[in-house]
Amino acid sequence: MSTTETAQLVDGSGLAARTVEETAARAAEIARRTGTSPCLATALVGEDPASVTYVRMKRARCAKAGIRSRHIALPATTTTAELVGVLKGLSDDPGVHGILLQHPCGPHIDERAAFEAIAPEKDVDGVTMHSFTAMSFSSPGFVSCTPGGIMRLLEAYDVELAGKHAVVVGRSAILGKPAGMLLLAKDATVTYCHSRTVDLPAFVREADVVVAAVGRPRLIRGEDIKPGAVVIDAGYNPGNVGDVDFTTARTRARLITPVPGGVGPMTIAVLLAQTVEAAARQLGVEHS
Amino acid sequence: MSTTETAQLVDGSGLAARTVEETAARAAEIARRTGTSPCLATALVGEDPASVTYVRMKRARCAKAGIRSRHIALPATTTTAELVGVLKGLSDDPGVHGILLQHPCGPHIDERAAFEAIAPEKDVDGVTMHSFTAMSFSSPGFVSCTPGGIMRLLEAYDVELAGKHAVVVGRSAILGKPAGMLLLAKDATVTYCHSRTVDLPAFVREADVVVAAVGRPRLIRGEDIKPGAVVIDAGYNPGNVGDVDFTTARTRARLITPVPGGVGPMTIAVLLAQTVEAAARQLGVEHS
Numbered sequence: 001m002s003t004t005e006t007a008q009l010v011d012g013s014g015l016a017a018r019t020v021e022e023t024a025a026r027a028a029e030i031a032r033r034t035g036t037s038p039c040l041a042t043a044l045v046g047e048d049p050a051s052v053t054y055v056r057m058k059r060a061r062c063a064k065a066g067i068r069s070r071h072i073a074l075p076a077t078t079t080t081a082e083l084v085g086v087l088k089g090l091s092d093d094p095g096v097h098g099i100l101l102q103h104p105c106g107p108h109i110d111e112r113a114a115f116e117a118i119a120p121e122k123d124v125d126g127v128t129m130h131s132f133t134a135m136s137f138s139s140p141g142f143v144s145c146t147p148g149g150i151m152r153l154l155e156a157y158d159v160e161l162a163g164k165h166a167v168v169v170g171r172s173a174i175l176g177k178p179a180g181m182l183l184l185a186k187d188a189t190v191t192y193c194h195s196r197t198v199d200l201p202a203f204v205r206e207a208d209v210v211v212a213a214v215g216r217p218r219l220i221r222g223e224d225i226k227p228g229a230v231v232i233d234a235g236y237n238p239g240n241v242g243d244v245d246f247t248t249a250r251t252r253a254r255l256i257t258p259v260p261g262g263v264g265p266m267t268i269a270v271l272l273a274q275t276v277e278a279a280a281r282q283l284g285v286e287h288s
Numbered sequence: 289m290s291t292t293e294t295a296q297l298v299d300g301s302g303l304a305a306r307t308v309e310e311t312a313a314r315a316a317e318i319a320r321r322t323g324t325s326p327c328l329a330t331a332l333v334g335e336d337p338a339s340v341t342y343v344r345m346k347r348a349r350c351a352k353a354g355i356r357s358r359h360i361a362l363p364a365t366t367t368t369a370e371l372v373g374v375l376k377g378l379s380d381d382p383g384v385h386g387i388l389l390q391h392p393c394g395p396h397i398d399e400r401a402a403f404e405a406i407a408p409e410k411d412v413d414g415v416t417m418h419s420f421t422a423m424s425f426s427s428p429g430f431v432s433c434t435p436g437g438i439m440r441l442l443e444a445y446d447v448e449l450a451g452k453h454a455v456v457v458g459r460s461a462i463l464g465k466p467a468g469m470l471l472l473a474k475d476a477t478v479t480y481c482h483s484r485t486v487d488l489p490a491f492v493r494e495a496d497v498v499v500a501a502v503g504r505p506r507l508i509r510g511e512d513i514k515p516g517a518v519v520i521d522a523g524y525n526p527g528n529v530g531d532v533d534f535t536t537a538r539t540r541a542r543l544i545t546p547v548p549g550g551v552g553p554m555t556i557a558v559l560l561a562q563t564v565e566a567a568a569r570q571l572g573v574e575h576s
Binding site for chain 1: 418453477480481485491
């Protein structure tokens with residue numbers, strides 16, 4: 001492959017827009033048939049500016065898609081027990097179809113305990129043990145939103161995964177680990193690399209599919225991308241920089257996600273889609 | 289490395305015996321301090337001869353270690369709902385500290401539903417979503433017994449895992465997948481290979497640690513073992529044959545598990561150890 005060739009760009013913004021459009025149509029159908037719009041409850045502990053912005057953005061997207069949202073703003077002093085109580089209340093509330101706990105919640109909160117207070121059928125952000133196990137064993141349940149968005153992108157671009165070597169760089173609970181499990185479920189041979197991996201470039205050079213999910217700017221060098229590989233950059237670092245050195249990588253990959261406009265927009269799209277799916281199931285509306 | 293050198297053999301039988309000895313001492317201490325011996329409930333649906341033998345063997349080992357067992361033999365016609373009822377009853381029974389559902393349960397049983405009826409604190413066989421997530425995220429909980437046994441063997445032989453490349457061949461819910469997660473938690477770079485992997489030998493050749501967990505006799509050829517690698521054979525096939533071609537592999541590995549006497553004995557040892565640990569926690573007995 002000549003270095004003057006460049007990879008096809010994955011249009012994450014476009015797929016996200018189509019996903020949201022379909023989701024909005026389904027939300028409207030649910031409202032028409034049941035008199036109830038899907039409802040996402042968002043909970044936030046404290047007032048971290050980035051978290052406040054994320055929640056506001058998610059709620060604005062909900063509104064545009066015909067999804068109601070209900071925000072629970074909790075003081076920074078909220079205890080784990082209080083947060084668990086709030087989330088259990090939302091889990092029991094038939095007027096709420098999906099629950100999003102914005103995280104990180106702060107060091108004084110036992111996040112795992114909080115997540116587990118979310119009923120599996122309302123876990124539209126895919127953070128519970130139930131959802132992780134569902135992703136790992138292909139059993140019924142929701143997916144973590146960013147890994148779910150990655151899988152939708154790969155499917156939209158007809159990327160064959162069976163028998164391919166997928167290298168996931170990163171092993172976080174909501175991104176790297178579930179992404180690897182979803183790729184494994186599609187019959188890829190999956191390698192998890194991380195901060196303790198010795199000679200990361202050697203692994204990247206063997207990858208048919210690279211998923212970068214670590215949050216370190218340009219950690220993955222373009223010259224290590226195998227010619228013809230598919231590169232999914234889920235990293236997002238200050239200055240619109242991903243985990244992959246895009247400029248060089250695009251001269252070697254056959255398909256690559258830009259940052260921004262690649263994986264990023266899919267995360268919220270999956271959140272909205274799963275909220276509407278949760279509402280449809282809870283309200284007994286079949287997919288028409 | 290000359291081919292006349294041979295690997296050190298992992299003495300799984302010896303470590304298992306020591307583990308059971310420690311477990312028996314702890315069971316005796318619990319009985320002395322509380323008046324109650326640890327109790328494992330075993331449940332079996334139907335009368336599959338192999339399953340009957342496995343349960344009998346496990347109960348006999350319990351008895352030798354001072355662990356009581358209570359067996360629930362259910363007819364082959366038992367429904368999922370009935371099995372769930374039995375397991376919930378055992379979960380609620382303060383006289384039972386650990387629960388083992390012998391599986392496979394037969395095609396008419398929803399095994400996942402049955403497993404989830406086991407309370408996490410009594411899941412000494414490590415089959416629930418809670419236990420899988422605990423293994424995946426290093427959170428509190430029990431481990432699946434065979435992967436747990438593998439990790440104890442690696443620790444007993446001071447096998448350094450951080451930064452090493454561990455190749456797990458197999459991706460079953462109770463063996464391959466959790467083994468990979470436990471290795472990842474120890475900072476290994478982990479690759480999952482399986483039946484759809486293209487060129488398995490190429491992956492094996494790169495492995496510092498090979499975990500064979502697939503149940504295909506001598507699938508892994510000795511000549512593909514990297515000189516100096518650690519080889520863990522969790523396969524068990526008719527005729528005492530593992531998943532690794534032992535004769536050749538031992539000329540290249542530095543440490544290798546024999547079949548039998550390697551991984552196998554550790555599985556029951558971990559089951560017993562976790563049963564006693566569960567009893568200690570439920571009865572409020574601190575480790576002395």
